[in-house]
Amino acid sequence: MQFKLSVIGTGKMGNAIIKGLLDKNILSAEHITGTDANGEAKQHFLSLAANGQLNWAATPADTIKNSNVVLISVKPQNMTELLPQLKDANDQTLFISIAAGITLARLEAELGKHRPIFRVMPNTPLMVGEGVTACAANSQVTAAHHEILEKIFGVTGKVFIVSESQLDAVTALSGSGPAFMACIVAALAQAAYDEGLPQQEALEMSLQTMRGSAALLQQSGMTPEQLIVQVASKGGTTEAGLKVLQNSDLSQVLAQTIKAAAQRSRELAKA
Numbered sequence: 106m107q108f109k110l111s112v113i114g115t116g117k118m119g120n121a122i123i124k125g126l127l128d129k130n131i132l133s134a135e136h137i138t139g140t141d142a143n144g145e146a147k148q149h150f151l152s153l154a155a156n157g158q159l160n161w162a163a164t165p166a167d168t169i170k171n172s173n174v175v176l177i178s179v180k181p182q183n184m185t186e187l188l189p190q191l192k193d194a195n196d197q198t199l200f201i202s203i204a205a206g207i208t209l210a211r212l213e214a215e216l217g218k219h220r221p222i223f224r225v226m227p228n229t230p231l232m233v234g235e236g237v238t239a240c241a242a243n244s245q246v247t248a249a250h251h252e253i254l255e256k257i258f259g260v261t262g263k264v265f266i267v268s269e270s271q272l273d274a275v276t277a278l279s280g281s282g283p284a285f286m287a288c289i290v291a292a293l294a295q296a297a298y299d300e301g302l303p304q305q306e307a308l309e310m311s312l313q314t315m316r317g318s319a320a321l322l323q324q325s326g327m328t329p330e331q332l333i334v335q336v337a338s339k340g341g342t343t344e345a346g347l348k349v350l351q352n353s354d355l356s357q358v359l360a361q362t363i364k365a366a367a368q369r370s371r372e373l374a375k376a
C-alpha cells in the first residue's frame with residue numbers, strides 16, 4: 106500500500122525511522138515530508154536521501170496538507186504547542202505518535218475522536234534495525250492502518266500490538282531496557298577485566314555474548330531455561346557461576362527495576 110508520510114520532529118527517532126524506510130525501499134523520498142522546529146534539522150533530514158528528493162515544510166500545518174499518514178516524533182513537552190496545529194488534517198489522516206506518556210485519550214481530545222490514531226513506544230535499537238516497537242490503537246484504526254504501521258516500523262525491528270494499559274510495562278522493558286542491558290554488559294565486562302582480560306576485549310566479548318545468546322534463543326526457539334540446561338554441565342564452570350547467580354537477589358533486583366520504570370511511566374502519563 107502506497108502512502109504519503111509527514112514526519113513532525115526530525116530528530117533522533119524521526120530520522121532513524123525515515124532512514125529505515127528509505128534504506129529498505131518501503132517509501133520513496135518524494136512521498137516523505139519533514140518539518141522540525143530546530144533550525145539545524147532541515148539539512149540533516151534532507152541529507153538522508155542521496156537523490157535529494159525528500160520534501161521539507163516550514164510548519165507542521167504545512168506538512169500535513171500533502172500526506173495521509175502523520176508521524177509525530179517531538180518530545181512529550183512539545184505536544185501541547187504542537188497538537189492544536191494539526192486539527193485541520195484530513196479526517197482520514199492516520200496519526201502515529203511516539204511521544205512517551207501522551208495517551209490516546211489526550212491525542213483524541215486534541216485531534217478528534219473520529220481520527221485513526223496509534224500511540225507507539227519504540228526503543229533506540231530501532232536506529233540499527235533491531236528495535237522493539239509496541240503499538241496501541243484507538244477505535245478508528247482499521248486493518249489497512251495496521252498494514253501501514255507494520256510497513257513503517259517493521260523495517261526497524263519487531264512490531265508488537267498491545268493494549269494501551271500494557272504500554273507502561275513495555276516502556277519499562279523495551280523502552281528503558283537498552284539502558285538496563287547496558288548495565289549488565291558493563292558489569293560482566295568489568296568482572297572479566299578483574300579476572301585479567303584487557304578492558305576493550307572484555308567489553309566486546311561481553312557485548313557479543315549478549316547478542317549471541319539472544320540470537321541463539323530467537324533462532325533455536327529454545328526457552329531461556331532450556332539454554333541454561335544446555336550450557337551448564339554437571340560440575341562445570343557454568344554450574345559454579347549459576348550457583349552464585351541463582352542464590353543472589355538478581356531476579357528481585359531486576360523485578361524492582363522494571364517495577365520502578367513502569368511506575369514512573371504511569372506517573373508521567375498522568376502529569
Ligand SMILES: NC(=O)c1ccc[n+]([C@@H]2O[C@H](COP(=O)([O-])OP(=O)(O)OC[C@H]3O[C@@H](n4cnc5c(N)ncnc54)[C@H](OP(=O)(O)O)[C@@H]3O)[C@@H](O)[C@H]2O)c1
Pocket residue numbers: 113114115116117118119140141142143144146165178179180181183186187203204205226227228229280
Ligand atoms: N530516544 C528514545 O529513546 C525514545 C524512545 C521511545 C520514544 N521516544 C520518543 O520519541 C520522541 C522523539 O525523541 P527524540 O529522541 O527523537 O527527540 P529529539 O532528537 O529531540 O527530536 C525531536 C525534534 O522535534 C523538534 N520539535 C520540537 N517541537 C516541535 C514542533 N512543535 N514542531 C516541529 N518540531 C518540533 C525538536 O526541536 P528542538 O530541539 O528545537 O526542540 C527536535 O529537533 C519523544 O517524544 C520521545 O518520548 C524516544
